[in-house]
Amino acid sequence: MNPFTPRVTAVIRREFILRVRSKWFLLSTLGLPLLIVGLGVLSAFLAVRGATDVGEERRVIGVADPAGLIGDLLIEEFLAESLDAARATEMEELSIGEARTRLSDSSYDLLLMIPRSAGRRSAQMPGETPAGNPGEETTLLARDNVPSVIESSIRGALQRASVRARLRSVGVQSIDPGALLRRTSFEVINVTESGEARSQDVYRMLSLGIAFFFYFILLIYGQMIVRAILEEKQSDIVEIMVSSLRPWELMLGKIVGVGAVGIAQMAVWALVFALAAVYGLTAGASTLAEAGIDIASIPVPWGTLVLMLFFLIFGYLLYAGMFAGAGATISNEHDAQQVMLPITLLIILPFIATQGVIQSPNAGWGVILSLVPFFSPLVMPARLFATSVPVWQWLVSLVLLGVFVLGAAWVAGRIFRVGILMKGQRANLPQVLRWIRHG
Amino acid sequence: MIGAVNTPAIRLRGVTKRFDKKTAVRDLDLEIPHGSIYGLIGPNGAGKTTTLRIILDIIGPDAGSVEVFGSPNVEAMRTRVGYLPEERGLYQKMTATDHLAFFGQLKGLKRKEALARARAGLDAVGLGDRADDKVETFSKGMAQKAQFLGVILHEPDLLVLDEPFSGLDPLNVELFKQLLRERQRGGATILLSTHLIEDAERLCERVCMIAGATKVLDGRVRDIKAAAGRRDIALSFEGNPRFLDAPDLVEDISAHGSYVEVRMLEEADPQALLRRAVDSGALISRFELIEPSLRQIFIEKATEAGLSHEDESEDDEAAA
Numbered sequence: 001m002n003p004f005t006p007r008v009t010a011v012i013r014r015e016f017i018l019r020v021r022s023k024w025f026l027l028s029t030l031g032l033p034l035l036i037v038g039l040g041v042l043s044a045f046l047a048v049r050g051a052t053d054v055g056e057e058r059r060v061i062g063v064a065d066p067a068g069l070i071g072d073l074l075i076e077e078f079l080a081e082s083l084d085a086a087r088a089t090e091m092e093e094l095s096i097g098e099a100r101t102r103l104s105d106s107s108y109d110l111l112l113m114i115p116r117s118a119g120r121r122s123a124q125m126p127g128e129t130p131a132g133n134p135g136e137e138t139t140l141l142a143r144d145n146v147p148s149v150i151e152s153s154i155r156g157a158l159q160r161a162s163v164r165a166r167l168r169s170v171g172v173q174s175i176d177p178g179a180l181l182r183r184t185s186f187e188v189i190n191v192t193e194s195g196e197a198r199s200q201d202v203y204r205m206l207s208l209g210i211a212f213f214f215y216f217i218l219l220i221y222g223q224m225i226v227r228a229i230l231e232e233k234q235s236d237i238v239e240i241m242v243s244s245l246r247p248w249e250l251m252l253g254k255i256v257g258v259g260a261v262g263i264a265q266m267a268v269w270a271l272v273f274a275l276a277a278v279y280g281l282t283a284g285a286s287t288l289a290e291a292g293i294d295i296a297s298i299p300v301p302w303g304t305l306v307l308m309l310f311f312l313i314f315g316y317l318l319y320a321g322m323f324a325g326a327g328a329t330i331s332n333e334h335d336a337q338q339v340m341l342p343i344t345l346l347i348i349l350p351f352i353a354t355q356g357v358i359q360s361p362n363a364g365w366g367v368i369l370s371l372v373p374f375f376s377p378l379v380m381p382a383r384l385f386a387t388s389v390p391v392w393q394w395l396v397s398l399v400l401l402g403v404f405v406l407g408a409a410w411v412a413g414r415i416f417r418v419g420i421l422m423k424g425q426r427a428n429l430p431q432v433l434r435w436i437r438h439g
Numbered sequence: 440m441i442g443a444v445n446t447p448a449i450r451l452r453g454v455t456k457r458f459d460k461k462t463a464v465r466d467l468d469l470e471i472p473h474g475s476i477y478g479l480i481g482p483n484g485a486g487k488t489t490t491l492r493i494i495l496d497i498i499g500p501d502a503g504s505v506e507v508f509g510s511p512n513v514e515a516m517r518t519r520v521g522y523l524p525e526e527r528g529l530y531q532k533m534t535a536t537d538h539l540a541f542f543g544q545l546k547g548l549k550r551k552e553a554l555a556r557a558r559a560g561l562d563a564v565g566l567g568d569r570a571d572d573k574v575e576t577f578s579k580g581m582a583q584k585a586q587f588l589g590v591i592l593h594e595p596d597l598l599v600l601d602e603p604f605s606g607l608d609p610l611n612v613e614l615f616k617q618l619l620r621e622r623q624r625g626g627a628t629i630l631l632s633t634h635l636i637e638d639a640e641r642l643c644e645r646v647c648m649i650a651g652a653t654k655v656l657d658g659r660v661r662d663i664k665a666a667a668g669r670r671d672i673a674l675s676f677e678g679n680p681r682f683l684d685a686p687d688l689v690e691d692i693s694a695h696g697s698y699v700e701v702r703m704l705e706e707a708d709p710q711a712l713l714r715r716a717v718d719s720g721a722l723i724s725r726f727e728l729i730e731p732s733l734r735q736i737f738i739e740k741a742t743e744a745g746l747s748h749e750d751e752s753e754d755d756e757a758a759a
Contacts, residue, residue, distance in 0.1 A: 006547060007544065007545045007547070010544035010545055010550075011545075014530075014533075014541050018532060018533065231530070235528040235529065235530055235531060236526040236527060237527075237528040237529065237530060239497070239522075239524035239526060240522060240523075240524060240528075240542070240590075242497050243495045243497055243524070244522075244542075244545040245545060246514075421497070421498070
């Protein structure tokens with residue numbers, strides 16, 4: 001039997017048109033791309049500003065090295081980093097507490113205190129983390145907040161000075177410590193069965209992005225369902241509605257109508273991003289190529305995308321059913337927050353789990369979570385992006401999810417049938433359980 | 440058409456509904472003939488709304504059977520029914536036309552047809568110029584008109600109205616009654632509930648009285664009144680009131696100067712009293728048998744049945 005009778009489609013149509021025409025829809029649909037572009041521009045701007053700002057700010061660093069372990073090397077390194085530095089001999093006999101009180105009268109903005117004891121062990125150089133020897137830490141006293149750029153310059157200088165000191169102690173002078181400390185890295189390329197190569201980092205980022213997007217959609221649209229049902233009650237219209245259609249038909253219309261709004265919104269986003277991508281390809285391909293990213297070599301995994309859409313839709317239906325049932329037990333905004341909380345947690349938890357699963361997407365517990373309904377709508381799409389998931393796994397996951405969708409719809413329908421006519425006080429749990437049992 | 444003429448539009452047999460420990464409707468039998476205006480009367484909390492909801496299949500009875508248009512399948516008749524609940528709202532963000540068209544579509548009208556009827560209906564009640572305004576801009580009276588239009592737009596064969604006149608302004612009361620009579624002339628059956636018994640007395644051909652979840656009485660208003668008998672006499676006269684001292688005829692007297700209300704004993708003949716009055720030489724200017732009001736009958740019957748007749752508790756029976 002086709003559940004989409006004309007009266008159900010009338011409810012869907014009303015729900016859809018009213019919401020798509022609302023200011024909220026316009027703002028959020030255009031707002032998200034604008035927000036993303038805006039954040040990108042803002043962070044780029046801040047990064048540029050931050051770099052130039054630091055350049056303008058001069059800080060004088062005093063080095064207190066009573067044992068004379070690496071003070072001279074350190075000052076060389078600081079000067080090489082174009083930081084003003086000098087030996088602070090007058091501070092060298094002071095304890096940290098005394099130095100603290102004297103700092104504001106001194107000519108130094110920063111004071112790097114190397115403890116006398118630091119060099120006693122040959123295995124340890126100043127700045128290197130002492131293993132369980134309190135009082136041996138090297139300390140940087142600062143009059144003011146230290147910009148992270150300067151902090152990392154100091155760290156680098158200290159590290160190089162330590163290496164040089166160690167080399168000096170074994171009689172090696174001629175090696176550039178920069179070369180010793182050069183960073184190594186490699187790119188991880190996942191090769192699929194068909195020989196397709198994909199950068200693990202890029203896909204890991206994408207899968208986290210997808211999980212976050214799904215999480216966001218489920219949360220926003222789930223809450224919209226509760227609002228939509230609350231609207232029925234608050235506008236005193238629900239009794240007219242249930243004299244014209246069965247409660248479950250009303251529920252179905254609401255869920256599908258709100259879901260259709262979500263699909264419309266995502267379609268707009270997809271379009272915007274597709275346009276941006278095409279524009280970006282023509283305009284920004286060369287800059288990306290400079291950065292070592294060849295856009296054309298990233299294949300669009302259509303199959304995965306379609307599969308993920310199924311998980312999103314099933315996930316939406318699962319949570320929408322629960323939100324609808326919850327919405328039927330209340331009659332005001334205040335109670336809405338309370339009944340939504342447990343369901344919201346059921347969305348947040350899988351999202352947190354996803355972040356762990358992505359780190360090793362084929363670990364046992366990751367596989368299990370991606371099969372478990374409630375977790376699977378977020379975890380499985382993330383895994384689909386991060387690794388090649390065996391067919392049986394996503395198939396089992398989807399079937400289980402489908403079963404839970406039907407179960408949630410059934411339970412929600414029972415709650416809805418009674419609850420939708422309730423007014424005033426929120427129904428308590430025993431009451432709701434009775435509705436589910438007796439219908 | 441509406442089905443065989445001799446089957447009632449609505450038939451309830453032994454319907455009982457309990458909410459938790461409270462019985463809202465107890466063993467109710469009801470037959471509502473085709474084409475009648477039928478009143479369900481009783482105080483607040485008597486079980487009227489529950490009865491209407493059971494008829495409309497909004498809630499199911501715990502026991503008993505419901506037939507609408509001769510069929511126990513209430514689902515099939517949804518599009519033929521219009522229901523105006525006591526709590527009647529509108530979606531504030533919709534325009535009046537859109538809203539009414541939406542109601543029409545719920546009742547199986549095609550969208551185009553529903554839109555056309557919505558516009559025509561709004562025109563007919565004088566809201567033509569506000570047809571494309573959002574409902575939230577409407578005054579209370581205008582919203583009431585729109586709500587009522589929403590119930591009759593699809594020309595239902597059965598109209599069910601819960602306290603239709605409560606909270607209405609007087610002009611709208613007249614408009615509603617007029618529209619109801621129109622629908623009745625079009626062949627529709629109208630079932631309404633009210634705790635204002637006078638309303639029902641004026642509008643309904645038949646009534647069912649409910650008190651404390653139980654039916655007290657039902658039938659034609661005319662028959663009910665006839666059965667109650669005409670035992671009250673309004674009497675105006677000049678002369679000696681001695682003739683009223685007649686314990687064989689009179690049960691009770693309330694005198695207001697020359698105007699007297701007399702309650703006759705049951706089975707006593709009013710004509711006998713008139714003869715005695717004439718014989719006593721009193722000059723009679725008025726001697727009238729007064730019909731008891733439905734309210735009086737209701738109170739009497741409810742008291743006889745040992746039910747509280749003025750249970751004016753305002754708690755919503757639906758919330759139980």
